Amino acid sequence: NAGVTQTPKFQVLKTGQSMTLQCAQDMNHNSMYWYRQDPGMGLRLIYYSASEGTTDKGEVPNGYNVSRLNKREFSLRLESAAPSQTSVYFCASSVGAKREKLFFGSGTQLSVL
């Protein structure tokens, strides 16, 4: 039972480099999300995908792009990394809209130097 799988678990980038965080879920969920977690600020929504083929901005989308590759996979791309993007990134999924709980991946710790 894999649930939500994120890769990589750790990453160090230099300012200006690009990278893609991968996320896949095997629970046949319709909705997927990317959050970032910073000390004292809880989790903030970057982008979400309500269903396959749709994506929307969350609270802090600047500097990020996403792709809902298929129902299982939702990737987050940093085109030109900045030190302000140093954070822990979580991918999550849910059955659908409404009020279902989120299932989280184990997180990616990203440092941008």
Added chain:
Amino acid sequence: AQKITQTQPGMFVQEKEAVTLDCTYDTSDPSYGLFWYKQPSSGEMIFLIYQGSYDQQNATEGRYSLNFQKARKSANLVISASQLGDSAMYFCAMRGTNTGGFKTIFGAGTRLFVKA
């Protein structure tokens, strides 16, 4: 705009005692869901309990209960008989159905320390 406020950055509780973690929220949605998640030091996010805005009774899940006071817009988490393994970060979260859409927003969290 929707907002979740957790005013307790840190809390201490003696093992086997009960503890209440505070959460207040603000939303204009008539229908919404409230959640609590636990984040141990290992970093994963664990769902604990859910309360729907139209649920007549307060939610309970084992040692966890949610003290839901709709008029006061509060959704406090009560942990009974605290255990050492309850030491973790706790996040209150809310998901609306109209203006909130698919977005689940989180509070800043409360770090709970359980003392032996």
